[in-house]
Amino acid sequence: MSSDMSQIQINQAGHLAIGGADALDLVKKYQTPLVVYDVKAIRDQIHHFQKVFQDNGVDYAVSYASKAFACIAMFQLINQEDAHIDVVSGGELYTAIQAGFPMDHVSFHGNDKSVEELEMAVDHQIGVIIxxxxxxxxxxxxxxxxxxxxxxxxxxxxxxxxxxxxEYDQTGQVDSKFGFDLQSGQARKALNLVLADPRMTMLGIHAHIGSQIFEVKGFEMAATKLIDTLGDWHKDIGYTAKVVNVGGGFGIRYTEEDDPIAPEMFVDAIVKAIKKRVGELDMPMPAVWIEPGRSIAGPAGYNLYTVGSRKDVPGIRSYVTVDGGMGDNIRPALYQAKYDAVLANDPKAPVKETVRVAGKYCESGDILIQKQPLPATKPGDVLAMLATGAYGYAMASNYNRNPRPAVVFVENGKDQLAIKRESYEDLIHLDEPFTLK
Structure with a gap:
């Protein structure tokens, strides 16, 4: 099969295991479609990031990018590992508040924050507004x-x-909806406005050059440019930054076509580039913050589906349909994201055919995987899509009035419900009856 079998666990029964739990047992308990997270995988990746900073002897913050996947349980897990979070909406901030997350470890992003969102951030005295x-x-x-x-x-x-x-994942170039442009002088003007306001404490600068990036060079160039900018500000007006935030975007493996380095190796290169340039400019060393989202949540997530119908188009292809699709993972339809999948009841079974994995939604574009080598499948089999933990449930919808799936966390063989499966009643609870005549 095309999937990297070294990345998955197989138990003594020959079934896919997630966090030490049998995937088929999880399906029996919670039904499908189902989103499952391996909690240890999340913890381990945070630890890998933290170790890089500690080994390099720099002050730091690992700030989980909530937009990848946010819920109360996720924020509480992140807090257990002494990491920060960044939020991009009032809803994400409200979730963090309800989770009891320490507000001084929260950063607030966004290019159109409302008055209400800014007031919420100020009222709760969050760590920093970007x-x-x-x-x-x-x-x-x-x-x-x-x-x-x-x-x-x-x-x-x-x-x-x-x-x-x-293209949709590029956010660091000049022509972007995000941020103050360095080249035109916008950033310097913004700096002067902030420094002139005694109610704002200017911690430093932030940049994010994109998502699902496999090359270190761009990160090194961006980090160096940020330090050069801070060096100019330090020389010209005496401003000394406490923090340089280099964002996230570290690529992960979705299919055999992807060959990324370990996410923490990106961070090591960034930190070394910053330390080098700071030394050359004889500047005080700032704390280095990162904002990984996909690289923390993505590999830890699995989407489990039940196989349903099949359509064979002679001489062209075969379609295998599952009970989920673009409502719980719109990424393949939105920007042609690629995934791998395995048969959960026998991941090692020999490949018999290559099929197109289709979703149940009423759209021709609802295709989860264009070409997936699989064993022979039958209705009722459980198909597991791998590395679905980022931007799957976070972008989920009720298209066709389908309920969103449940989300389960698993660690050391123990499972817990993190988000309940929506019911049909949930779908209509905001609806109002028609009263006009």
Whole structure:
């Protein structure tokens, strides 16, 4: 099979195991479609990141990018590992509040934060608001004045470095909806506005050059450019940054076509580039923050489906349909993301055919995997898609009025429900009857 069998666990029964639990037992207990996370895999990746910083002897923060997957249980798990989170909406911030997450370990991103969202951030005294535009500076200034409050801020800048990735995933180039442009002087103007406001404490700068990146060079270039920028600010106006936040975007393996280095190796290269440039400019060494999301949640996640119908088109291809699809993982339809899958009841079974794995949604584009080598399958078999932990459930919808799946966390063979499966009643609980005549 095309899947990398070294990346999955197989138990004595010959079944796929996730976090020490039999995938088929999880299906019996929670039904399908089902999203399952291996908790130890999440913990281990955070530890790998933390060790890189410790080995390099620098102050740091590993801040989990909540947009990859957010829920109360996930935030509580992240907090157990003494990591930070970044949020991009009032909903993610509210979830963190309900999870009891320490607010001083929260960063707030976004290019169009509302007054209500900024007020929530100020009221809860989150760790830092990462300012994205001039309008936001004005809004925050008004809120801080009205509330007689203070807050830490950083500036998101666009360093003019384009990542080698999908166009929609490139966020560091000059022509981007995100951040203050360095080249035109926008960032310097924003810096002056922030420094002039006694209610804002300027921690440093942030940049994010893209997602699912496999090449170290772009990160090294961006890190060096950030330090050069801070060096200019230090020399010109005496500003000394406490933090440089290099974002995330570290690529992971989805299929055999992907050959990324370990995510922590990106971080090691970034830290070394920063230390080198700081030494050359004779600057104080700032803390280095990173914001991995996909590389923490992605490999730890599995989507389990039950095989249903089959369609054979003679001389062309065969379709195998499962009971989920674009409603629980829109990435293949949205930007042609690729995944691998295995038969959960026998991952080692010899390949018999290559099929197109289709979803149940009423769209021709609802295809989860275009070409998947599989053993012979039959209705009722359980198919497991691998590395689905990032941006799957986070982007899930109720298209065709289908309920979203349950999410289960598993560690040391023990499972717990993290998000309940939606019911039909849940689908209509916000609906109002028609009353116009």
């Amino acid at each position: 300012l994205d535009n001039f309008h936001e500076i004005d809004l925050l200034k008004q809120i801080l004045d009205e509330k007689d409050a203070h807050i830490n801020v950083m500036l998101r800048v666009t360093p003019g470095i384009s990542a080698h990735t999908h």
